[in-house]
Amino acid sequence: MKNASGHTFHIPVMGLGFTIDSPIKVARFGISSVVSIIQVDLIEQMREFYCKQSGEEYTPIPIEDVDHRAKRVTAYLDLMQRIVDKQVEDMKNEPFEEGNDIVKYFKLLPEDSPLKGLYVEMTKMQGAEKDVAQIQLRGKIVTGAINVNIMTKVDNLNYAKDGQLLPVEYSDATSALRGFANSTLNSSVVFSAGLNPRLFAFLENFPDFFPDANGIIRKKIILKVSDYRSAIIQGKFLAKKGLWVSEFRIESGLNCGGHAFPTEGYLLGPILEEFKIKKQELARELTQICNQALSQKNRLRLSENSEIQITVQGGIGTSREDKFLREYYNIDSTGWGSPFLLVPEATNVDEATLQQLAHAKQADYFLSHASPLGVPFNNFRKSSSEEQRKERIQKNRPGSPCYKKLLAFNTEFTEQPICTASREYQHKKLKAVLADPDLSEEQRAERSNEITEKDCLCEGLASSALLTNNIPDPHKLVAVTICPGPNLAYFSKVFSLEEMVGHIYGRTTILNSLYRPHMFINEFKMYVDYLRKEIDKNVISMNEKQAKYFSSFKGNLFKGMEYYRTLLTKMVEEPVEFKKKMKEELDALESDLNFATVVLKAAVLS
Incomplete structure (x- = not known):
């Protein structure tokens, strides 16, 4: 299934500022992106900037206003919506001439897009027939979604100027949520970093998260999850309140940008397989629970055939990987994050950092403990921070x-x-x-x-x-912290939007000359390295609980390895040499895991 625009990928949230205005850059081309709405000072600065850019009057929202956090979010999101709407309106009125955004819109679409096919046919037409086809094409333009992200763990209570603790509705995440709920957007909020009961309960205060009289949910919920268990727990929690999760966005636990949330050795391939097998069951169960709650609230029920989208992101690097994920696992959309840090047309990366990324080595990307959240954090050694x-x-x-x-x-x-x-x-x-x-x-x-x-x-x-x-x-x-995923090591240039999208759709290849294993192998290696480091860190004073955890972790990795051995036979479009190499890499990882087993046993015995 493709997005309504015809694109099969989205740009995930990156940091606080890297995608803060990505919708203004790419939404008119039908590309959906995600904006972080938690850092309200930055949001206010960006609103002032874009008010001046678009000729709108800027009225500051002062911090003295007790609800300034939510109001700043609402004002910025509404401004973005107006800017994007104007961009699309102007684009629809452009002639179909090379260099215009309207031509770029259709050229960016994947080759198998029916809309791309109509555009190509139009270019071959003449006279009145061509005029009619162009009118039809203008009417089929779909804007990319302006989605927002709230990291659920970033939900501090706040204090008034006099030092008094403010009520919970003025906490960071709750204020951001209220800001989105009060905006004019018809889009989604992406919740990441796990379940926040207080925040999720607050959703019930806003009718836009429930079906309206026409059965339409104006503001949808997307949960970023690392495995099926997390999806079902959070999905049921929300469904019991009558809140429907429209999408589960699966992200690799380690092969990702920003904060990393390692699973207990569960690898991306087996996780996707579980979602593939249980997708319909998940939708049916959540629909039933959700409709019971909606009936109790005297609200319109969901259709019994309500669908849930399953998307995936984290470490995707080639069009073949992208296509395999969508076709074999029935994935609805793929997330391409870190590579877009090298695309100034899509993200905000200052020139100095941009050049550092473009010339970085593989060793420049590392998993650190820099985050005050106490969660592993993907970092960049050469950053000014x-x-x-x-x-x-x-x-x-x-x-x-x-x-x-x-x-x-x-x-x-x-x-x-x-x-x-x-x-x-x-x-x-x-x-x-x-x-x-x-x-x-x-x-x-x-x-x-x-x-x-x-x-x-x-x-x-x-x-x-x-x-x-x-x-x-x-x-x-002004020191810059940047948090690319390790997959960025395989991209070594500043790219145009056309180049990056063309790479995603297989029209061109922009990878550097560094040997790049399959994304599943890359993630597997990261998990083996992570396990070995954690065992080494605790080897001297390992207790029974830790030993049990490491044993379970290792066992899940062995299961993942066997899954990938079987999967190789199903990767029919991959060359024989590629699959042979992948098998050799799995064998090497098995040796590494066996060594970790020996170290673990020695630690337990000591």
Whole structure:
């Protein structure tokens, strides 16, 4: 199944600022993208910028307004909708001439798109017949969705100017959700990072999340999940409130950008297989639960044949992989994220960082512990934020000023939560570590590195958007944190939108010369490396619970390996040499897993 526009891919959310205005860049071409709506200071800065760009009057929404977070989100989303609507209206009035957006719209479509076929036929026509065909084509243009993202873990309570704790409806994620709910958008909110009961319950306050008199849900729910179990738990939680999940967006636990949420050794292929087998069962079960709740609320019920879309993202790199995912697993859309960081027409990456990415080596991408969330975070060694973090340590001033406080969760030293990346926390924590008499010098050094590895994401993940658009930062914090997935190592150039979309659809190939295993193998390697590092980290003092976890993890990887051996026989379009190489890589991974088994057994016995 394709998107309504005919495209078979979407651009996922990236950071706080990299896709903050992607809809303004690509929606008119029928490409859907996702905007992060949690960093409301950045949102207000972008709204001011685009008001000036579009000739609209800008009226600031001050922080003194207790509901400024939600109001800023609503105002920016409504502005984006107006800008995109105007772009599409202007595009529809353009002549079909090379260089115009209307021609670009149809040329970007996949080759097997019926609409692309109509366009190609039109170019061969003459006279009145051609005029009629062009009118029909203009009427078939579909705008890409302006979807939004809320990371459910980023949901701090907030404080008034007088220091009083504000009610829960003014928390970060809840405010962002209210901002989207009150907007004019007819699109989806993507919830990532797991179940947030308080936030999910808040959805019930807004009628747009329920079917209207015509059975249409104006604002849909998309859940980003790492496996089927997570999907069914969260899906049922929402269905019991009468809330329908229109899409489950599966993301690789490790082969992705931004925060990584490793599964317990469950690999992407077997996860997709489970969704493929249980998709209809999942839809039926959630429909039944949802309709029971809707009846109790005296709301219109869903159709008994309601469908759920299953999409996937994380590490996709070739048109063959993309096609296999869609055709073999019946995937409705694929997410292409990190490669679009090299496409200025689609994302915000400042020139210095853009050139660093274009010339990066494979070793420049690494899984770090930089996030104050305590979740593994895909990082880039050459980023200016990494340089800044190290410089601060050298100057004996580790940590960052903390203005946004989106990730302020720690109360170890303070009554009000502070962020573990903040200068205040790191100063206090390092002092405590140095004063601990039970730690050896080696242990002190290790703890100190763990403390100072945390970096400010609120500023770093937003600054590139400010630099790209020449928007001054009031605090002069311009160091860029960028979080590509490791798959970006195979792309080494700045690309046009046509080049990247052409690569996705197999019209051209833009990979560099670096040998690239299949995405399933790449992810498998990441999981084996992750397991070995975790075992090594705990090998000296491993307890029974940890040993059981690692054993289960390893067992799931072995099951995944056997699944891929069987899958090789079903990859009929792949060349024989490719499948032979993939089998050799699986054999090598089996050896690595066997070695991990030996280490694990030795740790348990000791």
